[in-house]
Amino acid sequence: MKEQVRRLVIQAVAACFADNTLSSGEIPPVVVEVPAQEGHGDYATNAALSLARPEKKSPRAIAQALVDHIPESSLLERVEIAGPGFINFFLKGSAWQETLSLIEEQGAGFGRSAQGGGKRVQVEFVSANPTGPLHIGHGRGAAIGDTLCRLLDATGWDVTREFYYNDAGAQITNLALSVQARCLGVESDDPRWPADGYQGEYIRELARAYLARETVEADARQVTATGDIDDLESIRLFAVASLRREQDQDLTAFDVRFDLYSLESELYTSGRVEAVVRRLMENNHTYEQDGALWLKSTDFGDDKDRVMRKADGSYTYFVPDVAYHLGKWERGFVRVVNEQGADHHSTITRVRAGLQAVDAGIPLGWPEYLLHQMVTVMRGGEEVKISKRAGSYVTLRELIDEVGRDATRFFFVMRKPDSQLIFDIDLAKQQTLDNPVYYVQYAHARIKSIFANAAEKGFFPPVFRAASCSRLESPEELALIKLMAGFPEMVAGAAASFEPHRLTSYLQELAGLFHGFYNKNRVISDDAPLTGARLFLLSCVVTVLKNGLGLLGISAPDSM
RNA sequence: GCGCCCGUAGCUCAGCUGGAUAGAGCAACGGCCUUCUAAGCCGUAGGUCGUAGGUUCGAGUCCUACCGGGCGCGCCA
Incomplete structure (x- = not known):
């Protein structure tokens, strides 16, 4: 309906140019909106106001000229000029x-449209590492990301939903060490407890299941625990698979599904990480210093150069990240959106800088980011403090069980992603x-x-x-x-x-x-x-x- | 110190990408159930849009500087 009114305005402007009532010849961006004020009609346009400058005429005179040139339409009851030069449209009842x-x-299908033109877009969200259950912050990411996917789908995009996780690296080693310690009966106050070990109750449960040689299935892979306490690799595989399965169960309960899961370890085994490093070196965007390999990310807008390969020979996290995103580009996603917590916003510049340095023809603002601010949990009028290592935090699962899926989803997307969110559990639970x-x-x-x-x-x-x-x-x-x-x-x-x-x-x-x-x-x-x-x-x-x-x-x- | 986000009614937040007299819910107060679900509706009250400048016909919205809060600034991820 608004679009039809907009067309009338554009036709009126064109008609004024055609008979030289107006002379500038350039149709301005015509804005038609629903006025806040009841008496200002069903729709209003400021076209006359924005034409005033190029035409060097008074807005009201231009408005009159436009009104005189509006084509006959069965939609219109009447048209008025108001205020400084707004044109207000009153529609006939039959128009509605x-x-x-x-x-x-x-x-x-009402509400759906074709803006996307069937083009492919990839949305990465949640992407939690398998070091524990999903918490309330992941919940917000899941709700926002999933809703964005549904919105993009509804506007004509071909959406691929992707979940990326780190199944190798220091954090995962730390996880395996924590489970191993629990297997050995080591408590967190014991001097033998790993330095930054995960202390949650779920670690104890993982140790029990590992010793019981249980089998878990996650991401279409089956892992059976060997029960060997000295086999850290077996513990790692079992712990990662177990936690991934837990997360998937939570996400399923939240009605969030993914098309694809990408593992960081595969970026190494497939040689993609090495390949990216080679390209960056060949492009002369790297240098060695203090035994490390650096990326000259300052050439691409970063505020300092970044270490790619540490003195111990391993890569920093952002190298596989660049490899991963280059892969997205090579898979043909001209549009990619990453939904993530704002606490990781510093990765944006780094990833984009790395991708520019690869010189693969990737546009400057690619990929796009949707960041959400932190979630504060209130219960009984008090803030619930979140400490992952201490294991005291509200999990997404608890929230869904306690509050219900519908209310949880609604609350998570209710606020602008840019705003911090206060999640009042007592309120969300109320059926009032x-x-x-x-x-x-x-x-x-x-x-x-x-x-x-x-x-x-x-x-x-x-x-x-x-x-x-x-x-x-x-x-x-x-x-x-x-x-x-x-x-x-x-x-x-x-x-x-x-x-x-x-x-x-x-x-x-x-x-x-x-x-x-x-x-x-x-x-x-x-x-x-x-x-x-x-x-x-x-x-x-x-x-x-x-x-x-x-x-x-x-x-x-x-x-x- | 630098970067990003936020600051709107007592509280939680909208404000459609610069439009006309800034809105909603909750909390407060007063009304509405013999009638399709009262998990609802109607009304009253509540504001220097953090502060000060600037841009223009016009600013809660854009720019600058401050103030306040959050997050980030690692050879962690």
């Missing part, structure tokens, strides 16, 4: 029937009006309940009828229709700007309008055409609620 028939026609999740789901369940009631009274499933839909003219009904008309645009904006929280805001607003409508109007009445029209309107609301909740990975219950 188009929105309703469109929602019915598109159904589950304080809780926005239930507010939105309740709207859906309420409508379904009305439908059940209507069916009992012999009303057929609602269908679109222009004549009866013209009866939908109360402020509450029109507000619902107008908000629904903007759903596809909201989805497109959320996807384009990586802002999943727009979904939750929108759904809360839509649910609010419905509840207001419900309390003021009776749907099922003796007036059959009106009843039919309202049932049809509500079937559209159900579609939009369901589509929106679907993008969030949240259920739309029929009853509550």
Whole structure:
């Protein structure tokens, strides 16, 4: 609808140029928006204001010229010039029937669009290392990343979801040593306890399972514990597989799935790490100093050069990272988004610098990043301190079990990723009006309940009828229709700007309008055409609620 | 010290990429259930958009400098 109004404005501008009413000849970016103020119409444009400068005329005079040149349209009731030179559009009631028939026609597809043109995009998220269960920070990443994937999919992108993890390296050795210590019965206060050992209770459980020679399966690989306490490699394989399986179970419970898991160790065994190092050296972006190999990352915007190969011969973490991302590029992903915690934001410059130094034709801003800020957990009015090593932290699993999947997902995406998030467990658990999740789901369940009631009274499933839909003219009904008309645009904006929280805001607003409508109007009445029209309107609301909740990975219950 | 993010009602946060008189929920106060789910609705009150400049027809939104909070600045990942 907004797009149609926008076209009218552009046509008016073009017409003014054609008959020399206006002379600058350049169509400015025409912005049409829904005015905040009720009296300012259904849509408004500032076209006259932005034309004032190049035309050197008063905005109001230009606005008048534009209005005079707006083509005939069955949509328009009237057009007004207001304020400094805004043009306000008032649409006919019948114009909105188009929105309703469109929602019915598109159904589950309403809100979807084709901006992506079917091009491939890869989204990497969560990417937790297998050194412990997923915690609440991973949860936010999982919820935001998964919702972003759904948004990109809905806007015409071919999405590949990927999870990358480090299954070698110092942290994993540390993990294996911790399990080994537990196998030996060494406690964390023992001098023999490894320096930065993992102290969580799950380490004890891993040791027990290892000694019991259990078999675990993760990422399509099976690992059987040898039970040999001296075999650190066997312990490593078993611990990694066990923790990966745990994480997968948590993610499955969260309804988050991946297409591909990438292992850091494979970057070494496949020779990709060595190959990247060679290319960087050949491109003369490296030098040796103090027994280490350095990357001249300062040539590519970094604030200091970075060590690639340590004096002990091993590589720093970012070398496989560059190799991994080069691989993404070579796999044909012209667009890649990495969703990760903001505490790792320093990797961005490094990875991009490394990729530029490889000189593989990768654009400057590639890959894109979506960073989320920290999560603070509140319980009983107090902050729950997170300490991974001490093992005292809230896991994603605990949260899902305690709060429920729907509420957990909703809360995690409810805020702008840039904002720190306070996760109030007590609030999320409440099944009361304080809780926005239930507010939105309740709207859906309420409508379904009305439908059940209507069916009992012999009303057929609602269908679109222009004549009866013209009866939908109360402020509450029109507000619902107008908000629904903007759903596809909201989805497109959320996807384009990586802002999943727009979904939750929108759904809360839509649910609010419905509840207001419900309390003021009776749907099922003796007036059959009106009843039919309202049932049809509500079937559209159900579609939009369901589509929106679907993008969030949240259920739309029929009853509550 | 340097880099990134944040600062909007008592609290938690929106503010659609620069538009018209800055919004919602909670908390407070007052109303609404013999009628499709009261897990709901309506109303009242609540603001120097951290501060000071700047850019322009127009700034919560963009620029600069400060103040305050978070995160990061490793031959850890």
